[in-house]
Amino acid sequence: MTGRQRLVLFVLLGAGFMLSVDFSILNVALPQVGAGVGLSDTALPWIASAYALPAAGFSLVFGRMGDLFGRRRLFLAGMALLAGASLLGGLATGPEALLTARALQGLATAMTLPAGLSLITTTFQGPLRERVLGLNGALLSGGFTVGALLGGALVGLLSWRAAFFINVPVAVVILLLTPGLIRESRVPGRVRLDLPGAVTVTGGLLALIYAVIERHLVAGIVGVLLLAAFWLIELRSPAPLAPVRILRRPTVKWGNYAGFVIFTMEPAMIFLITLYLQQTLRLSPLATGLVFGIPGLASVAAGVIAGRALGRFGGRAVLAAGMTVQGLATLPLVFLGESRVALLVLVPALFIGFFGHVTAIVAFTVTATSGLPDGEQGLATGLTSMTQQVAITVGIPILGAVAATRGVEFAGIRLALSVNVAVTLASVALIWFGLRPRGTAPAAAPPSPAVRERGARVA
Structure with a gap:
């Protein structure tokens, strides 16, 4: 540099x-x-x-x-x-x-x-x-x-x-x-904004997110209708906001799906464990922050290692591995007890889970923005940012509602964490299949970045 x-x-x-x-x-x-x-x-x-x-x-x-x-x-x-x-x-x-x-x-x-x-x-x-x-x-x-x-x-x-x-x-x-x-x-020469597409996608997202936060059925229906209208507009627009050919790319489609799962499940897990630490173990807010802060150091190491791993193993393998680690590290949390001895399991599990989480974030970002020219990188990064923000916003209300079916007590937290693990691991299988190489792939060592770039463009 x-x-x-x-x-x-x-x-x-x-x-x-x-x-x-x-x-x-x-x-x-x-x-x-x-x-x-x-x-x-x-x-x-x-x-x-x-x-x-x-x-x-x-x-x-x-x-x-x-x-x-x-x-x-x-x-x-x-x-x-x-x-x-x-x-x-x-x-x-x-x-x-x-x-x-x-x-x-x-x-x-x-x-x-x-x-x-x-x-x-x-x-x-x-x-x-x-x-x-x-x-x-x-x-x-x-x-x-x-x-x-x-x-x-x-x-x-x-x-x-x-x-x-x-x-x-x-x-x-x-x-x-x-x-x-x-x-x-x-x-150069592309200064036209697809205003109908911009209005419908923004309105649709706002309505859907509001519907999840407030559990408002009418807003949810309006959001779905607006997003359906957005899709139809993009199919017919001469200068679409988000060209359908890009939205259908496996890297964009499955990369953003992975990002949605990653950012829905992990912040929701943190929210649930915060309730567990303060309601079940009776820890103070400061002690709760330290429980998350110490394992959070894994984030720094994961960010450095993930970037190097991508160059060696490719986005598909690193993405699947990171999400698998994130999901499996949440599994022990389902079986935590009501004694503070549980911290001996919780802190190492959080450390491992945060490592997998950040690894998956890096792989999702690289996957969802790969193979697109510089002129469409704003669209690609806009999609990843949208995916991240929507997922963080709706994840806690969704898993919080699952926990609330049993009173948001310890049993409810266990149920919501079980759903978290199941969704994450099931999504790994879907993403692994969705990002599989098209055509015949060589059985040699993992491809170089240049080869992966060409493969992404073909896909």
């Missing part, structure tokens, strides 16, 4: 890490935040949902807009919006201003994450690209854990407002460094 590439990487990975921290930084301080702005206890979940809805619903549209109008421009606009939204949130005195700030932070995430990731995939090539995506996966995953720990520390030492204000100087530094480090990317 050249010195300039290192600085580019520092800016792009730093932005992604900060955004992943933002997702969870307020989760440990919801009562304090609600009390600070006069938000009722029943409305506290909307502090997270107001962020998650736009972050998930607008990722695909903004990813494509980066292809058409400039990724650096969109990246900078997102960081500026994040700084303003964070300032608004830190100064909020009422629930309306607070929720507006969280929604704007989510919108900034939808703008910045796809643009930043596509800048990575077009700036770095070959084995270096896979190693960089490995670091990106490690930091994105670690950011959720750091957000919880940092949120608790800031609230304890200062105030919940500090969780907003901390973003402002970081965003300003990134805004100052980016123009001199990163060149603008633009697709």
Whole structure:
């Protein structure tokens, strides 16, 4: 890596890490935040949902807009919006201003994450690209854990407002460094945005996510109808937002399915184990954070190792292996007891599971963005960002509802964790079959990155 590439990487990975921290930084301080702005206890979940809805619903549209109008421009606009939204949130005195700030932070995430990731995939090539995506996966995953720990520390030492204000100087530094480090990317002659497709896909995603969060049947039906309309529009549009030929590619289709399972199951597991630690084992929030924080160190190692493993074994094998480890590491958690001796099993299982989780994240990102030209990397990374945000948003409500069938007590947590394991391992088999090489493959050593690239284009 050249010195300039290192600085580019520092800016792009730093932005992604900060955004992943933002997702969870307020989760440990919801009562304090609600009390600070006069938000009722029943409305506290909307502090997270107001962020998650736009972050998930607008990722695909903004990813494509980066292809058409400039990724650096969109990246900078997102960081500026994040700084303003964070300032608004830190100064909020009422629930309306607070929720507006969280929604704007989510919108900034939808703008910045796809643009930043596509800048990575077009700036770095070959084995270096896979190693960089490995670091990106490690930091994105670690950011959720750091957000919880940092949120608790800031609230304890200062105030919940500090969780907003901390973003402002970081965003300003990134805004100052980016123009001199990163060149603008633009697709000549393609400046038309598929507005009907953008409206229907965004509306459909927002309606479906809202339906899952609020268990609202009518919203779910509206979401399905809008997404069906989006598919029909894309089939007929002369300049589609997401060309169907790309959506049908095995790497894009199965890669994003894998990402959905990865990001639905692991955050939901963390949520369930948090309930177990605090409700069953009676641990404090700080002790709970440490239980997750120590195994979280596996994320860093996995990010480095996964990038190298991809170059040797290929995306299909590494993706399947990572998801298998993630699923099998969750299995012992189904049999945990009600004594604190269970921590002797829990902590090593989390360490192994986090390693598999981050490995799978890296392989999913590489798989879902492989074989596409630079001019469509914004679309590809928009899809992966959308998949990630939607999965994180709906995973906890879905498995939380499974646990609630038995009262969200210990038995309910066990049932939900069992579903988690079954879905993850069954998905490994589907993905392994879906990503199988088309035609006759040589029985030699794993292919080089260049050969895999050509194979992806043929597929």
